[in-house]
Amino acid sequence: MVGFELTKWVITSAWPYSSDVPHLGNLIGSVLSADVFARFHRLIGDSVVFVSGSDEHGTPLEVEALKRKMLVKDLADQNHARISQLFRRWDISYDNYTRTESPVHKKFIQEHYTEINNNDSYIFTQIERIHYCPHDKRFLPDRFVEGICPYCSYERARGDQCENCGRPLNAEQLVKAYCVICRGPTELRETKQWFFDLPRLSDYISDYLGRAELSQNVIRFSRGWIKDGLRPRSVTRDSEWGIRAPFPGAEKKTIYVWMEAVLGYVSATIEYFEKKGAKEEWKEYWFKQDTKTAFFIGKDNIPFHSIILPALLRASGKVYVEPSTISSTEFLLFEGQKFSKSNKIGIWIDEALEILPTDCWRYALIALRPESGDINFGWDSLVEKVNTDLNDTIGNFVNRTLVGVSKFAENSFNLKYSDISDEFKKDVQEIRNRHLAIRELYETIELQSACREIFNQVASANRFLSATEPWKAVKNDKPRALAILYVALSTLKVACSELYPIIPETVKEIISQSGLFKTNGGVPQWDDVLIDNELPIKTRDTRPVFSKTSASVLKKKLEDLRASKAESKAINANN
Ligand SMILES: [Zn+2]
Ligand SMILES: [Zn+2]
Numbered sequence: 001m002v003g004f005e006l007t008k009w010v011i012t013s014a015w016p017y018s019s020d021v022p023h024l025g026n027l028i029g030s031v032l033s034a035d036v037f038a039r040f041h042r043l044i045g046d047s048v049v050f051v052s053g054s055d056e057h058g059t060p061l062e063v064e065a066l067k068r069k070m071l072v073k074d075l076a077d078q079n080h081a082r083i084s085q086l087f088r089r090w091d092i093s094y095d096n097y098t099r100t101e102s103p104v105h106k107k108f109i110q111e112h113y114t115e116i117n118n119n120d121s122y123i124f125t126q127i128e129r130i131h132y133c134p135h136d137k138r139f140l141p142d143r144f145v146e147g148i149c150p151y152c153s154y155e156r157a158r159g160d161q162c163e164n165c166g167r168p169l170n171a172e173q174l175v176k177a178y179c180v181i182c183r184g185p186t187e188l189r190e191t192k193q194w195f196f197d198l199p200r201l202s203d204y205i206s207d208y209l210g211r212a213e214l215s216q217n218v219i220r221f222s223r224g225w226i227k228d229g230l231r232p233r234s235v236t237r238d239s240e241w242g243i244r245a246p247f248p249g250a251e252k253k254t255i256y257v258w259m260e261a262v263l264g265y266v267s268a269t270i271e272y273f274e275k276k277g278a279k280e281e282w283k284e285y286w287f288k289q290d291t292k293t294a295f296f297i298g299k300d301n302i303p304f305h306s307i308i309l310p311a312l313l314r315a316s317g318k319v320y321v322e323p324s325t326i327s328s329t330e331f332l333l334f335e336g337q338k339f340s341k342s343n344k345i346g347i348w349i350d351e352a353l354e355i356l357p358t359d360c361w362r363y364a365l366i367a368l369r370p371e372s373g374d375i376n377f378g379w380d381s382l383v384e385k386v387n388t389d390l391n392d393t394i395g396n397f398v399n400r401t402l403v404g405v406s407k408f409a410e411n412s413f414n415l416k417y418s419d420i421s422d423e424f425k426k427d428v429q430e431i432r433n434r435h436l437a438i439r440e441l442y443e444t445i446e447l448q449s450a451c452r453e454i455f456n457q458v459a460s461a462n463r464f465l466s467a468t469e470p471w472k473a474v475k476n477d478k479p480r481a482l483a484i485l486y487v488a489l490s491t492l493k494v495a496c497s498e499l500y501p502i503i504p505e506t507v508k509e510i511i512s513q514s515g516l517f518k519t520n521g522g523v524p525q526w527d528d529v530l531i532d533n534e535l536p537i538k539t540r541d542t543r544p545v546f547s548k549t550s551a552s553v554l555k556k557k558l559e560d561l562r563a564s565k566a567e568s569k570a571i572n573a574n575n
């Protein structure tokens with residue numbers, strides 16, 4: 001406990017688009033990393049609110065609903081339910097996983113933009129030319145309009161980006177633009193839009209970047225944006241789907257999704273405490289300056305969190321807590337290629353759980369987290385993590401130690417620290433030092449390194465058992481065999497805390513087999529490292545916690561799964 005203070009944390013992961021099931025790259029980049037970080041902070045006793053939600057007001061969902069002849073709201077409900085359920089199955093420990101359709105979020109957005117509008121006129125209007133469909137009698141934002149790419153002549157470039165050459169587009173640039181609803185030609189019409197005067201907050205943002213303890217890549221990225229000159233950001237869209245703009249005269253407009261979802265971190269905290277019946281408590285997290293906030297996001301989202309979010313918060317006139325940690329990873333590649341939905345490259349988070357237990361994925365993804373460069377995730381690296389790390393090392397060590405307790409200690413281990421020799425006390429000290437080093441890696445979000453050090457901790461305990469051979473010692477020197485076991489149990493106990501953020505279900509199983517963390521009802525506590533608190537130790541129903549697999553088995557399972565899905569789709573289409 002000494003030297004560490006309890007901290008309030010708001011921990012968040014990027015809001016997934018509700019139009020797609022995330023793939024493993026999305027998961028490791030934000031959701032899973034945030035979960036591990038949140039679990040770690042709860043484990044050391046910090047006060048954590050971990051929130052996120054489905055980002056639902058983008059045009060892709062609207063276009064998809066049109067294609068399926070569904071109400072957008074119905075599709076949004078369906079997708080939100082599906083994604084929420086998947087995150088539960090991945091053991092993501094959100095305190096509140098909400099959605100941008102939540103009434104609390106909508107109310108917050110309208111109030112917040114009213115505050116910005118009333119405060120020193122950070123909102124102004126300007127006339128823009130936007131594609132309009134005379135047949136459908138509506139404006140066509142971003143993805144509602146397609147046409148020929150002015151750069152590469154690709155014929156189905158979207159209003160916001162060309163999928164073929166990857167260039168971002170302004171819809172006005174499209175050649176022979178057409179409406180995606182009726183395929184008819186469009187015309188450019190003038191419409192009034194409301195803008196957020198971001199340039200006026202340039203100095204504030206520069207100061208913030210100077211005082212915030214953000215990582216170098218975030219600072220570099222953000223300073224680059226400022227150097228190029230901040231531009232006003234449009235806040236409104238001529239669209240039905242979304243949150244009504246609260247500005248006088250903007251009754252038929254909605255708030256642009258990019259300027260709305262990013263404020264969901266605050267509204268999700270408000271909603272969390274409302275559900276708990278502590279309506280005002282969210283202010284402790286967003287206005288008390290000793291709170292820390294951590295955002296786990298994709299690389300391309302950095303400026304939205306380091307520039308636009310703090311600017312939108314500041315423009316309200318209220319002094320919100322500024323983002324203190326912005327964490328993004330490099331890219332996870334699948335078998336050497338970028339994840340791609342259209343080319344079916346990668347594994348999606350719903351499929352993954354059908355072919356391997358959740359904790360195997362969680363461990364492998366953290367062990368291969370792309371922290372200092374892109375990392376290739378493939379069948380071989382996955383299988384190596386499962387077989388070598390989890391089964392042969394961690395699983396084997398747990399089992400050897402627990403079998404030792406039941407065999408050499410007649411299943412009632414009762415030795416104290418004061419009973420063991422200095423030689424073994426030194427080993428126990430070494431284990432505690434490693435425990436502290438792993439804590440630091442977690443705190444600095446070096447999750448891949450933390451995972452490797454935990455593995456090293458357990459691997460070295462496994463070698464210790466092989467070298468000291470307690471199964472031989474027990475025959476002629478039982479006190480020595482028990483002292484060896486004391487050292488092994490010390491590793492087992494700290495490893496439970498260290499592994500809990502990464503593989504929570506397996507750790508629960510190990511604790512159930514070993515009866516550890518008695519004083520805390522079987523829940524790991526980072527600072528409780530002493531075996532003496534656990535005596536007598538008795539095992540229950542010991543059995544292996546992992547099993548081996550092979551790449552060919554996993555590939556076959558995935559192929560079968562995809563084939564059966566394709567078949568059921570075909571059957572539905574025929575009916
Ligand atoms: Zn193009
Ligand atoms: Zn049309």
